[in-house]
Amino acid sequence: MFESLKKTDVYKSIFRHSYQDTQRNRALQIVDNVFLHLHPVRVPRHATNIGYTWGMGGITFLLFIILTITGIILMFYYRPTAQYAYEDMKYLMNDVPFGPLMRNMHRWAAHAMVLTVMLHMFRVFLTGSYKPPRQFNWVVGVLLLVLTFLLSFSGYLLPWDQLSIWAVTVGTNMARATPFLGHEGPFGAQLGMQANNDVRFVLLGGTEVGPPTLLRFYVGHCIFLPVIASIFMIVHFWRVRKDGGISGPETGKKAF
Amino acid sequence: MADQTPADGTRATPVASQPPAASPTPAPPQITTSPVRKAKQDRAPEKDPGIWRLSRRNLLTIAGWLGFFGFIFTSTIGALRFMFPRVLFEPPTKFKAGFPQDYVVGEVSEKYKDEQRVWIIRDKDGFYALIAICTHLGCTPRWLPADNKFKCPCHGSGYYKSGINFEGPTPRPLERAYIGLADDGEIEVDRSISFRYERGEWIKPGAFLPYIG
Numbered sequence: 001m002f003e004s005l006k007k008t009d010v011y012k013s014i015f016r017h018s019y020q021d022t023q024r025n026r027a028l029q030i031v032d033n034v035f036l037h038l039h040p041v042r043v044p045r046h047a048t049n050i051g052y053t054w055g056m057g058g059i060t061f062l063l064f065i066i067l068t069i070t071g072i073i074l075m076f077y078y079r080p081t082a083q084y085a086y087e088d089m090k091y092l093m094n095d096v097p098f099g100p101l102m103r104n105m106h107r108w109a110a111h112a113m114v115l116t117v118m119l120h121m122f123r124v125f126l127t128g129s130y131k132p133p134r135q136f137n138w139v140v141g142v143l144l145l146v147l148t149f150l151l152s153f154s155g156y157l158l159p160w161d162q163l164s165i166w167a168v169t170v171g172t173n174m175a176r177a178t179p180f181l182g183h184e185g186p187f188g189a190q191l192g193m194q195a196n197n198d199v200r201f202v203l204l205g206g207t208e209v210g211p212p213t214l215l216r217f218y219v220g221h222c223i224f225l226p227v228i229a230s231i232f233m234i235v236h237f238w239r240v241r242k243d244g245g246i247s248g249p250e251t252g253k254k255a256f
Numbered sequence: 257m258a259d260q261t262p263a264d265g266t267r268a269t270p271v272a273s274q275p276p277a278a279s280p281t282p283a284p285p286q287i288t289t290s291p292v293r294k295a296k297q298d299r300a301p302e303k304d305p306g307i308w309r310l311s312r313r314n315l316l317t318i319a320g321w322l323g324f325f326g327f328i329f330t331s332t333i334g335a336l337r338f339m340f341p342r343v344l345f346e347p348p349t350k351f352k353a354g355f356p357q358d359y360v361v362g363e364v365s366e367k368y369k370d371e372q373r374v375w376i377i378r379d380k381d382g383f384y385a386l387i388a389i390c391t392h393l394g395c396t397p398r399w400l401p402a403d404n405k406f407k408c409p410c411h412g413s414g415y416y417k418s419g420i421n422f423e424g425p426t427p428r429p430l431e432r433a434y435i436g437l438a439d440d441g442e443i444e445v446d447r448s449i450s451f452r453y454e455r456g457e458w459i460k461p462g463a464f465l466p467y468i469g
Contacts, residue, residue, distance in 0.1 A: 212345075
């Protein structure tokens with residue numbers, strides 16, 4: 001069974017060579033480094049045609065970088081407690097030098113990233129770039145799409161105004177209906193799930209949206225989700241290089 | 257057939273079957289268990305047991321890895337438990353709501369809505385407490401006295417004074433909370449005990465408090 005597991009694309013994408021201590025594997029440990037795969041070795045002629053890929057993947061990554069930088073800057077003034085969160089947001093918007101610029105950049109880049117990540121998926125679908133050998137990268141991309149939505153959703157709570165509290169109330173109420181893990185979902189009650197021990201309780205840190213929720217969403221938004229997303233982005237870019245570089249029109253011959 | 261392999265043996269050679277005939281050299285090639293020899297750069301170093309081979313010599317290695325994964329496993333369990341707080345700083349679900357004679361017949365009391373999210377309604381036979389959580393997606397509906405209905409501002413769900421839904425996207429009526437009399441004669445409401453109409457629970461004791469007096 002372990003041998004058949006080793007033949008799957010998932011396994012081969014995570015463990016890129018065998019563990020045996022040979023000269024080749026020692027060389028591969030260095031050469032398979034992801035930092036050597038961020039840029040292509042050569043740029044194929046079709047890669048200059050913006051009309052084919054729309055550059056949506058690259059723009060999404062650029063927006064992620066913008067969000068990381070502006071987000072870190074906002075962290076200097078924002079305190080994730082129920083007492084201060086809303087006032088700090090107001091302070092940033094009214095009295096901090098360049099505060100409105102940073103917050104608006106963060107906000108609009110977040111909206112734009114959700115948009116570009118969806119357009120990226122749409123383009124990949126239209127050009128058939130999800131087909132072998134890129135099928136595993138499509139799966140990684142879907143995970144990144146979900147992570148982008150979660151980042152957007154968790155950031156939405158942080159201004160701590162009525163709009164964000166109720167939006168998150170409505171959003172997390174869906175977690176009640178999680179199968180097995182939600183107290184109103186299928187088989188949830190049979191497994192002993194209640195409002196104070198199910199998956200929604202873990203998300204909120206309580207039975208309703210309150211100060212613990214703000215803190216949990218803040219930590220998730222600033223540390224947990226970006227780190228996970230970065231790891232999947234590394235896999236995503238690495239696979240692009242391994243699957244034949246940036247996708248282009250079918251020419252019948254290899255790009256390189 | 258002559259052996260064409262270079263001296264360092266980088267090519268695969270079936271060495272076992274045919275020793276060179278009538279060779280003057282005394283030692284025949286070594287018989288190996290693996291018929292195909294790998295290229296030099298793919299060969300493990302001499303006497304390398306590999307990571308899955310257990311022996312006395314790598315006992316400490318195995319113990320180290322077991323300890324490592326044991327640590328990761330128990331840390332994961334601990335981290336999961338860490339996310340379930342023991343103490344919640346939430347308002348108590350049980351509260352007293354004044355004496356029965358303080359209420360006017362036909363009134364929907366919004367006195368406890370801000371703090372407790374509960375309406376207390378006095379009809380001609382007694383009291384019931386409606387939980388002010390929209391059964392669509394959890395917003396707080398508003399009581400509109402002019403229209404004699406509860407209306408949710410989020411998506412427009414509407415409920416009669418009894419709590420039964422009649423318009424908008426909501427799939428079921430509002431829930432009722434436990435209502436009863438405390439020892440001192442005050443009305444007592446517990447939000448954590450809810451009664452759902454679609455399960456036939458509104459006829460249960462606790463869902464309705466008859467007015468005696």
